[in-house]
Amino acid sequence: MNIPNLLTLAxxxxxxxxxxxxxxxxxxSLPLAATLFALASITDWLDGYLARRWDQTxxxxxxxxxxxxxxxxxxxxxxxxxxxxxxxxTLPALVIIGREIVISAxxxxxxxxxxxxxxxxxxxxxxxxxxxxxxxLLLLGFLPGSPVAQLGVVTLYAAAALTLWSMAQxxxxxxxxxxxxx
Numbered sequence: 288m289n290i291p292n293l294l295t296l297a298x299x300x301x302x303x304x305x306x307x308x309x310x311x312x313x314x315x316s317l318p319l320a321a322t323l324f325a326l327a328s329i330t331d332w333l334d335g336y337l338a339r340r341w342d343q344t345x346x347x348x349x350x351x352x353x354x355x356x357x358x359x360x361x362x363x364x365x366x367x368x369x370x371x372x373x374x375x376x377t378l379p380a381l382v383i384i385g386r387e388i389v390i391s392a393x394x395x396x397x398x399x400x401x402x403x404x405x406x407x408x409x410x411x412x413x414x415x416x417x418x419x420x421x422x423x424l425l426l427l428g429f430l431p432g433s434p435v436a437q438l439g440v441v442t443l444y445a446a447a448a449l450t451l452w453s454m455a456q457x458x459x460x461x462x463x464x465x466x467x468x469x
Contacts, residue, residue: 317429318428328424
């Protein structure tokens with residue numbers, strides 16, 4: 288166990304805390320939920336940075352880091368789907384969640400074939416993740432209908448568009464291996 292792995296575990300531990308804080312009936316609960324999500328997003332960057340910088344990458348960390356990221360994003364999106372009760376927020380949220388499932392399965396399959404590098408994270412994926420985190424931060428921290436939350440919805444749509452674009456790129460890169468006959 289090292290500091291990068293502890294940061295990843297902390298991100299997972301934040302998830303039930305995020306849910307509880309999100310549902311508290313106090314005016315400070317939404318800004319606190321957004322702050323907790325921001326801290327989790329920072330640990331996402333920090334754990335990878337420290338693991339590489341201190342040469343502390345581990346198989347456990349390599350497995351758990353993307354799981355922690357996907358869990359945190361999926362839970363935040365589920366909370367927002369329930370809060371908004373709107374097709375206009377549900378649609379990009381489901382696109383993002385669905386893409387994560389497809390790409391996770393694709394990466395696992397490509398790794399089994401020894402071709403994991405073909406579906407490594409691209410710069411589009413990094414921009415998508417940044418937009419997604421900003422959108423979720425805005426949507427968690429402000430009530431539906433507020434100008435900031437509306438900006439969050441627009442940002443979530445931009446993240447969903449990049450989600451589809453990056454998924455198409457990953458599938459295109461993997462297609463020669465997916466379409467081969469056994």
